[in-house]
Amino acid sequence: MELRQLEYFVAVAEEENFTRAAERVHISQSGVSAQIRQLEHDLGTSLFDRSGRSTKLTPAGRAALRHARSALAAVDAVRQAVDEVNGLIRGRLVVGMVTACTVTPLFDALSAFHHQYPGVEITLLEDTSDRLMERLRAGTADLALISTAGTPPPSLESYEIIREPLVAAMPPAHPLCAEPEVTLADLTQHSVVSLPTGTGVRKVFDEACAAAGVHMEIAFQAGAPSAIADLAIRGLGVAILSDSLVAQHRPHLTTRTITDIPTEPVLSLSWSTTDNPALRQLIHHCHTSFSRPAPIPSPLPEPVL
Incomplete structure (x- = not known):
């Protein structure tokens, strides 16, 4: 049994289709089929019912799916832990900001982070504060610069940047x-x-x-x-x-x-979880950037939106 076989097995189970699974894992359909057949041979049972239009799990396949996912998650956790120790943080971060809010320290933090961890892809998006909070809670954004009324966003971790009337x-x-x-x-x-x-x-x-x-x-x-x-x-x-x-x-x-x-409106840097090591490092860079004394002559204060 190989990890790639488990990966293909999970892909077929979730897509319910060998063709779509092959596109997802970026190999040919025949390659996925061959690896699944080998996995079934090693386990001594069929994992999929191929008789219908869609590919369905057999009882044995349903029993195996949870464990296959756990095994792949464990491998990812091992790789992530080693990457953290070696400073080889990779992945993707989605950073949100209030529309048209130009806050220089955030850009400084993103620049410093990118130079230290070039393997992390950063996507920057603009939206209203309400929609950014929804994205953080839904997990479709990792970090966001948000403006709220009176207090930082509820149910989110936050670092208050500025408040003014x-x-x-x-x-x-x-x-x-x-x-x-x-x-x-x-x-x-x-x-x-x-x-x-x-x-x-x-x-x-x-x-x-x-x-x-x-x-x-x-x-x-x-x-x-x-x-x-x-x-x-x-x-x-x-x-x-x-x-x-x-x-x-x-x-x-x-x-x-x-x-x-x-x-007073409050401008805060907010996030929902720090499970991602890349996000933890970016938050650290943001703390450093926002706490750094302003250069002389000092620029105009940043807007609160």
């Missing part, structure tokens, strides 16, 4: 600029431009409006914070953003504190 941003000639600070009720007298639902900023804003019992007219929404700022600069509404992002658009935009929004 929301502000109203508008051109210097806007009527609200005459006030030292504004309330949600003041904003109801004007059009508002905002990020879409599913983002931390929008959730904080919507929850504050609901708590204050005010209805807000959202004139425009866009997934990129820079687009929100550009809309506000052109007089299409008051932008609801974090102050650090608006700072990049001064003097075209002026900000005012919104006094009755008690919750």
